Amino acid sequence: MSSIIRATTTNGLQVAPDNSGSLVLQTNGTNTALTIDTSQNTTLAGKLTTASSGIQFSDSSIQTAAASPFGLKNRIINGAMQVWQRGTSFTFSSSGYAYCADRWASAFQNGTYSQSTDVPTNNAARFSLNITTGSGAYNAFRQRIESYNSQDLSGQTVTISFWAKAISGGSQNLVVGLTYPSAQDNWTSSTTIQENTVSSSVSSSWTQYTTTFTNLPSNVTNGLELYISLGSTSSAQIRYTLVQLEIGTSSTPFERRLYGQELALCQRYYQVAKSNVNVAATSSSINGVIPLLVQLRSDSITVGKTSGTFSMGDMVSAGYTSTSTPTDSGYINNSLSVSFNLAGFSSLTSYRTYRHEPNSSNPALFTVSAEL
Numbered sequence: 445m446s447s448i449i450r451a452t453t454t455n456g457l458q459v460a461p462d463n464s465g466s467l468v469l470q471t472n473g474t475n476t477a478l479t480i481d482t483s484q485n486t487t488l489a490g491k492l493t494t495a496s497s498g499i500q501f502s503d504s505s506i507q508t509a510a511a512s513p514f515g516l517k518n519r520i521i522n523g524a525m526q527v528w529q530r531g532t533s534f535t536f537s538s539s540g541y542a543y544c545a546d547r548w549a550s551a552f553q554n555g556t557y558s559q560s561t562d563v564p565t566n567n568a569a570r571f572s573l574n575i576t577t578g579s580g581a582y583n584a585f586r587q588r589i590e591s592y593n594s595q596d597l598s599g600q601t602v603t604i605s606f607w608a609k610a611i612s613g614g615s616q617n618l619v620v621g622l623t624y625p626s627a628q629d630n631w632t633s634s635t636t637i638q639e640n641t642v643s644s645s646v647s648s649s650w651t652q653y654t655t656t657f658t659n660l661p662s663n664v665t666n667g668l669e670l671y672i673s674l675g676s677t678s679s680a681q682i683r684y685t686l687v688q689l690e691i692g693t694s695s696t697p698f699e700r701r702l703y704g705q706e707l708a709l710c711q712r713y714y715q716v717a718k719s720n721v722n723v724a725a726t727s728s729s730i731n732g733v734i735p736l737l738v739q740l741r742s743d744s745i746t747v748g749k750t751s752g753t754f755s756m757g758d759m760v761s762a763g764y765t766s767t768s769t770p771t772d773s774g775y776i777n778n779s780l781s782v783s784f785n786l787a788g789f790s791s792l793t794s795y796r797t798y799r800h801e802p803n804s805s806n807p808a809l810f811t812v813s814a815e816l
Contacts (some may be wrong), residue, residue, distance in 0.1 A: 445661035449476065461601045469515050499804045516697040519589050519597075520670065521547045523606075523687040525559070525571040526703055527710045531558040543815065544585070545573055546710035551671050554691040560683050564607050564650040567700045567753045572609075574686035582662040583613070583672035583680040588687075590741060591628045594668040597691070604670060605695035606687040613680025614646035620655050624663040629742070629816055634669065637661060646674060646682055651738040662682055667816065711738040716750060723786065724792040730756065731773070732800070734782045740814040747772035747784050748811040754786065755806035756798040764789050764798065765806055772812075 446466040450458040452473050461684045469478040472593045479487045483709050501628050513583045527546040534550075542550045544557035555577035557628060563569040577583045621639040625631045640655040660668075671691055674680055686698045701709075715737055722732035734747070756764040770786030792798070 572683040586671035610646040611681040616675030729787040753806040753810040
């Protein structure tokens with residue numbers, strides 16, 4: 445049994461006590477609305493409607509509304525730095541848009557971008573992005589979100605959260621900014637929405653930083669870019685991971701996706717693959733087909749190569765090699781494959797079929813990019 449507090453329509457408030465230590469609230473006579481047991485477990489019979497101030501959770505986060513959609517709340521891809529299709533260490537010598545961990549690019553200045561196994565102790569991340577920059581450079585990185593994934597953010601409040609740790613330097617302002625492109629997924633020019641300073645320096649131990657942007661402009665339907673930057677300094681080495689951008693006024697726990705899910709999301713923009721059917725067009729070039737693992741974001745693609753030399757075999761002998769970079773010939777098979785031409789061979793037999801045979805001496809693979 446339980447002690448009962450009952451609200452009736454005829455006799456007002458009634459109390460029926462006992463010694464069980466549990467409590468039941470009843471409405472409209474004997475309809476149980478709420479039960480609290482001796483372990484403070486609470487059971488609601490109906491729905492819970494919150495005030496405009498929302499619900500505060502044990503991690504101090506406050507949610508005024510449920511995340512929408514309920515799954516895939518994080519608009520950032522590879523926020524836990526899981527996927528590194530291009531390699532694990534990069535040195536950039538200019539301020540252009542150069543990729544490192546999948547979907548993440550350098551920002552503003554040159555530096556070394558590499559994978560690190562140093563991560564927060566919350567077990568949500570396996571890797572972090574380690575950025576080392578020299579004198580006068582900004583320790584920064586960024587990600588562009590395509591329009592299909594930002595079209596519902598117009599007028600919304602979003603919260604960005606991430607973890608960072610200073611190995612050296614880090615005594616400058618840590619800034620988070622958002623920009624949008626001039627046209628749909630066209631980043632020829634962009635406009636800054638706002639910059640928020642989240643800290644005057646980066647802690648030497650793993651720390652979560654959060655910031656909120658309210659009432660995003662309608663232009664974010666064209667796309668959205670997030671950048672995180674430490675101000676120009678003499679030198680700095682900072683590590684970052686668990687980056688999340690979500691609808692709402694406060695951060696919620698990082699959304700962990702399975703590795704296969706995260707890889708497939710990344711492959712919409714960039715893939716590494718072997719070719720399929722290849723035929724010699726001339727004695728020095730091959731036309732071939734690259735089967736796509738995931739349909740790419742756009743028809744505007746770039747075919748390239750990983751490091752090393754291509755190796756092709758004709759089912760009789762191997763060792764036909766080329767160090768050239770392939771060029772794309774467009775989509776085929778309902779955008780599930782990409783055709784290419786690869787020159788730089790010698791002694792091929794025209795119209796003969798050749799198979800892509802990468803090995804330890806000639807390891808080159810094809811890359812296909814539809815990055816923003």
